[in-house]
Amino acid sequence: MSILVLKNIKKTYLLRNSVFEKRKSIEAVKNISLTLEHGVCLGIVGESGSGKSTLGKIILGLEKPDQGEVCFLGKNLHNLNSKELKELRQNLQVVFQDCYSAVNPRLTIGEIIAEPIRNYKRLSSVEEENQVQQLLKKVGLSPEDVHKYPSQFSGGQLQRINIARAIALKPKLIILDEAVSALDALVQIQILNLLAQLKEEFQLSYLFISHDIQAVNYIADCLVVMHQGEVVESLDDMEQLEQLEHPVSKKLLSSILPPFPKLF
Amino acid sequence: MKLKIKMRRMLLKHKLMIISSIIILGMIGLALFASFLAPNDPNFVDIAQKLQGPSSQFPLGTDHLGRCILSRLIFGTQTSLGTAILVMGLMMFISIPLGIFAGFIGGKVDYLFMRICDTLMAFPSFLLSLALVGILGPGLFNLILAMVLVQWVYYARVIRGMVLGVKEQNFIVAAKVCGTPKFIIIMKHILPAIISQVVVLVFMDIGGVILAISSLSFLGLGIQPPEAEWGMMINDSKPFFRNYPSLMLYPGIMIFIVVIAFNLFGEALKDALDIKRVGGGVE
Numbered sequence: 001m002s003i004l005v006l007k008n009i010k011k012t013y014l015l016r017n018s019v020f021e022k023r024k025s026i027e028a029v030k031n032i033s034l035t036l037e038h039g040v041c042l043g044i045v046g047e048s049g050s051g052k053s054t055l056g057k058i059i060l061g062l063e064k065p066d067q068g069e070v071c072f073l074g075k076n077l078h079n080l081n082s083k084e085l086k087e088l089r090q091n092l093q094v095v096f097q098d099c100y101s102a103v104n105p106r107l108t109i110g111e112i113i114a115e116p117i118r119n120y121k122r123l124s125s126v127e128e129e130n131q132v133q134q135l136l137k138k139v140g141l142s143p144e145d146v147h148k149y150p151s152q153f154s155g156g157q158l159q160r161i162n163i164a165r166a167i168a169l170k171p172k173l174i175i176l177d178e179a180v181s182a183l184d185a186l187v188q189i190q191i192l193n194l195l196a197q198l199k200e201e202f203q204l205s206y207l208f209i210s211h212d213i214q215a216v217n218y219i220a221d222c223l224v225v226m227h228q229g230e231v232v233e234s235l236d237d238m239e240q241l242e243q244l245e246h247p248v249s250k251k252l253l254s255s256i257l258p259p260f261p262k263l264f
Numbered sequence: 265m266k267l268k269i270k271m272r273r274m275l276l277k278h279k280l281m282i283i284s285s286i287i288i289l290g291m292i293g294l295a296l297f298a299s300f301l302a303p304n305d306p307n308f309v310d311i312a313q314k315l316q317g318p319s320s321q322f323p324l325g326t327d328h329l330g331r332c333i334l335s336r337l338i339f340g341t342q343t344s345l346g347t348a349i350l351v352m353g354l355m356m357f358i359s360i361p362l363g364i365f366a367g368f369i370g371g372k373v374d375y376l377f378m379r380i381c382d383t384l385m386a387f388p389s390f391l392l393s394l395a396l397v398g399i400l401g402p403g404l405f406n407l408i409l410a411m412v413l414v415q416w417v418y419y420a421r422v423i424r425g426m427v428l429g430v431k432e433q434n435f436i437v438a439a440k441v442c443g444t445p446k447f448i449i450i451m452k453h454i455l456p457a458i459i460s461q462v463v464v465l466v467f468m469d470i471g472g473v474i475l476a477i478s479s480l481s482f483l484g485l486g487i488q489p490p491e492a493e494w495g496m497m498i499n500d501s502k503p504f505f506r507n508y509p510s511l512m513l514y515p516g517i518m519i520f521i522v523v524i525a526f527n528l529f530g531e532a533l534k535d536a537l538d539i540k541r542v543g544g545g546v547e
Contacts, residue, residue: 119442
């Protein structure tokens with residue numbers, strides 16, 4: 001069974017520029033249909049402004065699409081009452097690009113990671129701390145970091161903390177919204193390896209949103225290319241990456257820096 | 265060198281903070297222990313002793329009804345400061361929940377709220393309070409009511425702005441995705457993020473509230489005689505200004521000191537609670 005099915009998703013934003021001019025609108029997402037199978041990592045690539053992040057927000061249920069439906073685990077995400085939605089949310093998590101603003105600077109790491117656990121399970125404080133420490137170990141951090149504050153960590157470590165929070169409830173789908181784009185190349189590889197390892201361990205599905213086709217190639221099983229709110233090309237087998245034909249895909253492909261460039 | 269200048273500035277700020285907080289605490293002490301500290305009954309009228317100069321019985325002399333000025337100044341602290349704190353507290357009681365509610369919910373609720381704010385803010389606020397007290401009739405209760413009803417809009421709007429700034433942060437979105445209920449998000453993530461700014465706002469503006477209360481009392485709309493209040497004392501001494509300027513000077517100086525102490529304290533607090541430093545655990 002497909003874990004996520006998008007049917008004809010459409011989202012338009014109204015711009016309120018001036019009182020006198022006619023209202024302008026931007027079609028962020030036009031008529032997108034996607035299917036994501038269980039345990040698969042789907043990469044969504046595209047330039048900035050191509051509607052990738054809007055699509056991510058719609059799948060997370062943070063934005064309501066103007067048209068179409070999002071079926072997650074067979075249920076229409078935007079058609080649920082708050083109790084059902086909360087139940088479904090357990091299986092749907094997110095990791096953002098900006099790891100610094102994704103954690104509340106006033107809370108300790110332990111409190112940050114425990115937040116989803118507290119919302120769904122009633123645990124004693126000892127059990128909770130045990131779980132948090134296990135999660136920290138899973139993402140490659142020391143269990144003693146529980147009482148530290150986010151300002152004491154580097155970007156890569158914070159991204160690990162965000163991942164720990166995302167996997168805390170053992171979700172089925174994690175949306176990685178440019179999750180490695182703000183990190184340096186070495187840390188990117190580490191985080192991608194961590195993500196791949198967690199995917200095996202917890203049988204996760206990923207929706208990997210990125211503009212970096214190299215990172216997508218590293219982790220994704222299949223891929224769609226978005227341009228101006230539409231899917232322009234899709235690929236089921238990453239081996240055929242070089243065969244992408246659409247000009248945008250070509251552009252994204254050509255933007256990869258060669259490892260050994262000829263300088264002269 | 266640069267560090268030295270920075271440290272000197274820090275020390276200066278600390279000095280300001282210490283001095284202003286001593287003054288504020290002193291004033292609060294005066295207000296709390298007024299009945300022990302005042303040498304005479306502030307409302308005891310003795311026409312035979314009117315308009316006297318300083319003496320051992322009346323350290324700052326007497327007013328036109330023979331009342332001890334020092335005692336009236338001390339008891340005036342009670343009314344002026346107490347009323348100002350009450351007004352500020354009531355305003356926060358209304359504007360913090362409403363501002364957070366409007367900012368967090370957004371959409372049509374927010375739009376409606378903003379239009380109400382715009383309407384109320386289109387009037388000059390002091391004039392509106394004045395008109396309101398005029399309609400309700402003079403008196404302490406009506407003064408407080410008028411000031412709170414008119415000015416809470418401003419604070420609610422500022423707080424709404426703060427909430428809008430925090431709301432867009434990713435950790436709020438992450439909390440939503442984690443399934444955290446809205447009320448918990450507000451209490452755990454939004455309120456702690458804005459509360460230090462709100463405290464600074466309160467201390468920066470309480471001087472203005474004291475001034476407004478004194479002004480309304482000066483116009484005879486606030487606290488009613490024989491209760492002592494600084495603004496009213498200035499009003500009382502109006503006819504005798506030419507021959508006895510000290511009558512007007514003393515309450516004026518008191519107002520000046522309290523207002524400037526609160527303003528300086530607010531400024532120092534603003535620097536001390538710099539948001540970057542509040543956020544992190546260790547520098």
